[in-house]
Amino acid sequence: MSEFNSDIAIARAATKKPIKEIAARLGMSEEDIVPYGHDKAKISAPFLNSLESRPDGKLILVTAVNPTPAGEGKTTTTVGLGDGLNRIGKNALICIREASLGPCFGVKGGAAGGGYAQVVPMEDMNLHFTGDFHAITTAHNLLSAMIDNHIYWGNELQIDSRRVTWRRVLDMNDRALRQITASLGGVANGFPRETGFDITVASEVMAILCLSNDLKDLEKRLGDIIVAYRRDKTPVTARDLKADGAMAVLLKDAIQPNLVQTLENNPAFVHGGPFANIAHGCNSVVATKAALKLADYVVTEAGFGADLGAEKFFDIKCRKAGLKPAAAVVVATVRAMKMNGGVAKADLGAENVEAVKAGCANLGRHVENVKGFGVPVVVAINHFSADTEAEIAAVKDYVATLGAEAIVCRHWAEGSAGITGLAEKVVELADGGTADFQPIYPDEMGLFEKIETVVKKIYRGAEVTADQSVRDQLSAWQEAGYGNLPVCMAKTQYSFSTDPTKRGAPADFSVHVREVRLSAGAGFVVAICGQIMTMPGLPSQPAAESIYLNDNGEIEGLF
Template identity: 80%
Template sequence: MAPKTDIEIARAANKKPIQEIGDKLGIPSDALLPYGHDKAKVGQDFINSLADRPDGKLILVTAINPTPAGEGKTTTTVGLGDGLNAIGRRAAICIREASLGPNFGMKGGAAGGGYAQVVPMEDMNLHFTGDFHAITSAHNLLAAMIDNHIYWGNALEIDIRRVTWRRVLDMNDRALRQITASLGGVANGFPRETGFDITVASEVMAILCLATDLKDLEKRLGDMIVAYRRDKSPVYCRDIGADGAMTVLLKDAMQPNLVQTLENNPAFVHGGPFANIAHGCNSVIATKTALKLADYVVTEAGFGADLGAEKFFDIKCRKAGLSPAAVVLVATVRAMKMNGGVAKADLGAENVDAVKKGCANLGRHIENVQGFGVPVVVAINHFAGDSAAEVQAVKDFVAAQGSEAVLAKHWADGSAGVTELATKVAALADGGSAAFAPLYPDAMSLSEKIETVAKRIYRADGVEMDQKIRAQLKEWEDQGYGALPVCMAKTQYSFSTDPNLRGAPTGFSIPVREVRLSAGAGFVVAICGEIMTMPGLPSAPAAQSIRLNADGEIEGLF
């Protein structure tokens, strides 16, 4: 008998009414805004009432660089949350929402897998509570108002060659990356080149995930730079007069979503900024709310630790005043073998030497995380084909790095397969050994911040930035943006900007192709190498296999 698919497991879940899940955290029913029976938003008034409560312990789940072999970061996040509850700890999970584009493309959903999932899986991976639609609408309202302002006389003297605000769509659509707008004559405005990004790459998404409340949200939206005049002076969203209406569209989206795991434990699912363009973490408001309600909060950061964990520490924790107590670094034997040079088709065969060789990637991530002053444990996400000798090779390597690796079988066994990891993580978090500090101080120059991340996290020899880019960074410093953190945009597949360089490469430099000021979100983006802000679909997109069956149930989501 074939093993059940993720969606079959999720469909068979014994879900409890969302009010019962809220009750586990002490959330009264009248503080929940239900979306059906199994999901709800947590009201802002209730969140405000929690301000004086002490915070629980924050645990970050991150990973090695992703490979086609799969790592299972979200699955481990969910499994660890269930495991902590199973050993008697009051724990909640905080993860990001799924984007429709990757769902219908190649990556799939973002609800975990196997017996470590968040449900309702179908809703989470589709429209959910409409947050992404609200972000898309708010973003595109501003785009429409910019073109409308230009059409009606352009009182702000916007240089139409320097409109930086593009449009967004929550779909992978390469045909829209570069377009020409306003064709068709005088009635349609002034023709100009523009394009679409995917919604999760929008600065509005990043702002929603970093804002502390609606007032902060409106201020940040107003701070966004949308265009420049001929004299290069910036035009802000508030100049266009769109910030108030955008806030209205985002009013409900700002409230965190509460759902549950397969084992009926609470999970906050809110926000979803791209991890290789933006900061790749769930919302500050969801994380802070969870910390007031649970003793342990397990959250994740996008992609490998070189992107996700670095941005979690240097952007989210810095700006939100968060201090993580422990880090879980997810790795698999299969990924170690792939980093060690084994082709995907050959991963089933035992190869201890390749595991040892591939552990260099894991070792660099361990060192990097330890450099932030936070204790780290490695979770070996178990696959059925892993041999005892291969697992032991990973454990021995991690022990030599001054850490510990624990085999975790949550995918197959749920919380029962992760109690050892949960016990270890709780002990680390309770041990008080964390001495968290960001990688660089606010006062460091922007170019030095970029070089610091490139050298200390990626282990590059240096950074290639032409004088034009350095001058732009200096100009932003002169305008008062010098204290902002940097958000590095590069491939997730390698420490370098070459996605094919696996393992722990050396002898390379990081080319910075472009820099962008996200003044509302509060960071400077450094585009390193080739990065797409609008993905395309693969030759055989997942959408071809997604359909309703004879019973009206969704098939094909993963």
């Protein structure tokens, strides 16, 4: 890809409409939005409240195969499909997540789509945007500061400093902060204790903002956060520390969805950004519910492969928000199928139909899993120029054996004109009335059994192992009234198993749960599996090394 055709160059050349014109398409007046410059805005709370009585449109989930270095293009397909639906005359709206600075400066890049299927302003979206992530980081760390401050000033709540569970966060990949010792330096600095940092997208505050229905619900959930335990092991909450009000104040603007536009000037909501490998991986409930009131078709995404993002979208977000998805798209590439079939990245340019066929087992399992939730599925083959007709035919033929259809999509190169076939199929599925969505486990199932259900039904693992302390902790939470919560699996995104090198469709493996965390405010229990880290590290050559300002003061190197 030449510099001229790079994502950032394409985005910079876009002809954007004033954001008030994009808002007007959705029936918003200038008073209904809070502009952040000329090309982005927040949607006001009064306007959101006015939508309650309107009927809902149809919700379309875009998910994918397990990510590979070959690339899949889930967000690009989400944006392209939204544009494609509008192109064929449908009233469609896109809902995606905001980008984290960690992967932007690390290895993954941004989260605005790519090629001619992007959301703009690309530079703003991938950097500070409207400040939502900064607000979340600040609210989280205010609570951290208030915990240590409370202990310093006499510890009226009798917090056991050995049992403080609330860590700090930073929106950056920084492995050096995973485990630290705080409050060193003598009496004036408090009582030394071990703690650490997570990345902001793993913060429970992020999850809470994305799962709350409104500001009142947000403040209640913030108050429910369990930050520590006393010596008698009773919990201490943010409400006990009187931190919930100030945290809500910091988040009062952040909870309002952000309105932007695609390269084709179609509306898009970009709001929230939990990672799917360590959190629940979906954009905000507020944005999704608002979009369903404003459009006939709402296209949203869930992070990473369907084993993570789609499972959490269905079992956490849809369960808690009462959403009923009408159809799902599983994104795959010929290149990814070849990698899952054993081909090295350096050899992806050569035709290898047999490797494609072998790698399709990964795609097949994802399709079966999504169907298992009662949602009709279509496969989007995100086209690369090196794909051959024989390789594409192999994918199509395989998907046909699953009772589904695979459609080649060229939106990266052609914009909406290259994805109308998928758009028409999605409308057919969504309007067909065949969706019968159900989560894969009931609320009343035990927490450990819920983990086992995900491992066995979605990952195809044989067993779940955990130390007795983990099992005892889950039992204690059940006795305390948290047994009805869903589980949020923290696991590598690269494999169905917890071993990132096991591509394809491994089965009958063991999944070890090394730690569990209660997110009482967000309303789920996190099960940390394998070697997954809630604070990523930078690669040997981070993307930050190639990001700079050119002589015109323009940003180069973002992707």
